[in-house]
Amino acid sequence: MIQVFRGSLLFFTSDPLQDGDAAYQWIEDGLLWVGESGLIERVGAYEQLAGLLIEQQTEQQIQLLDYRGKILLPGFVDCHIHYPQTEMIAAYGTQLLDWLQTHTFPVESRFSDYDYGVSIAERFVTELLRNGTTTALVFGTVHPQSVEAFFSVAQQHRLRMIAGKVMMDRHAPESVLDTAETSYHESKALIEKWHGVDRLSYAVTPRFAPTSTPAQLHMAGRLLAEFPDVYLHTHLSENVDELAWVQSLFPDSEHYLDVYDQAGLLGSRSIFAHGIHLCDDECQRLASSDSVLAHCPSSNLFLGSGLFNLKKMDDYGIRVGIGSDVGGGSSFSAFDSLADAYKIQQLQHHNLDPFRALYLATLGGAKALSLDNKIGSFQPGMEADFIVMDPQATDFLAFRTAHCHNLKETLFVLNTLGDDRVIAATYILGQLAHQRDSHHVPQGEN
Structure with missing residues (x-):
């Protein structure tokens, strides 16, 4: 089954030390499209890919997993x-x-x-x-x-x-x-x-x-x-x-x-x-x-x-x-x-x-590790090993991130205060390998 994940996407294409803001991609409402082989097929904004998603769903079995409000990041x-x-x-x-x-x-x-x-x-x-x-x-x-x-x-x-x-x-x-x-x-x-x-x-x-x-x-x-x-x-x-x-x-x-x-x-x-x-x-x-x-x-x-x-x-x-x-x-x-x-x-x-x-x-x-052609970013053809980060994983994180003014501040708070509770889910080759809370399964449809 093809799986499509909706959420905020953050991934790097180069080193921020050299390329600054051009080194990363932030798609606030994005789709990560994973094929049956566990490889990434498409990455982009929801508004750009929504039409294709609807069209494809009429032709083949696609599961849409809704992680809006959370951040998808390579593992x-x-x-x-x-x-x-x-x-x-x-x-x-x-x-x-x-x-x-x-x-x-x-x-x-x-x-x-x-x-x-x-x-x-x-x-x-x-x-x-x-x-x-x-x-x-x-x-x-x-x-x-x-x-x-x-x-x-x-x-x-x-x-x-x-x-x-x-x-x-x-x-x-x-x-x-x-x-x-x-x-x-x-x-x-x-x-x-x-x-x-x-x-x-x-x-x-x-x-x-x-x-x-x-x-x-x-x-x-x-x-x-x-x-x-x-x-x-x-x-x-x-x-x-x-x-x-x-x-x-x-x-x-x-x-x-x-x-x-x-x-x-x-x-x-x-x-x-x-x-x-x-x-x-x-x-x-x-x-x-x-x-x-x-x-x-x-x-x-x-x-x-x-x-x-x-x-x-x-x-x-x-x-x-x-x-x-x-x-x-x-x-x-x-x-x-x-x-x-x-x-x-x-x-x-x-x-x-x-x-x-x-x-x-x-x-x-x-x-x-000389593996950047396989893992570490969201590019078509790469292996879909990724995590779902929850900036509101705890009451205090929700309180603290609510006071952040931009993405940089939010990420610094997560880097500094985060722990395993921030990891809402871990996916290996597009398949769920860990889920923090079984009572809060992402919304999905076939």
Whole structure:
């Protein structure tokens, strides 16, 4: 059945940093037309498409869903998140390196059990959809079973997801270690089984430089050379103690990024989470290699890691996406990430415009993952993964947004005060995947 959604449409066609108001489309009373394949067929104002809608309804079965008063936005893209850490979100008391030993590694040791991985993956996906996230770049654990479990669940939900098995052969408990050789062979087998299947993609995933030997990092580079369309996903320059540790472990490297560069891990499909404490040479090399940074504001504040300099990265022309970094991040909500991102830039005397923030969480994230031909905007031929935002989701939001004078003010309020309740519905390939309140179904007719 063809589905046509009526409501206010907001989507980006480019970066507001470069193109200002020309970077987004706002159609206050619009139609989003989704074909039976789950791809967008038409986008436009209701007054322009209403005649065609009436004509088409006489010829074929079309369902019109009325979301007037709400905002339809492409689904959020989370550029860095750990599904095995779902059960340890909001773990108390330490910064990065102690936090890994105290909380992360014990939890991740359980994911050699496929069934356990499936149970956590189901909870994880439920939280993503409830918060309006429709695509994510996801860490598994060192166990191949963890990735098998995640991909199986993501496939059942028809999600566009990227994930990978952690590669980690030192400086961790035996229960979460592999070897350079086993990490290569297990990763290769997962790539051959899952990469490019339905809406799934694989990311070669060394945890971070300190937990991989040079031999293992070069195995990661070998995988990228053998499978040039897979991703690279790891951490970079998150914590000052981490930087010192990397320098001691890799004395022949000029800086942290050079460790990965020497292993052949930089490129247009390489996403490095955090990137807080980068020198100018690292920024220049990220830009020249077209590598990507995933800014994880909530995690950076929660773990006391530091302040990401977005303006500096923009000046260098580095692609940036937004990541929740659950469980270092304390929320699945993109709104929480955007609120924290605003505060981080304020502490550095810069403003993060609400349009730019939503761009980074939608089309900007899709661009960061080289998926902007498929997701992140409302263009004919794109996949219809989108959310329905309710500016009046709570009594207080209704009160506050009533005092907004324009769209920019309304969006800033949602970015700052919003949470999962703002997500009235989440659609995957045009099909309802989450609905906040089953008692308030949108009006529709066949």
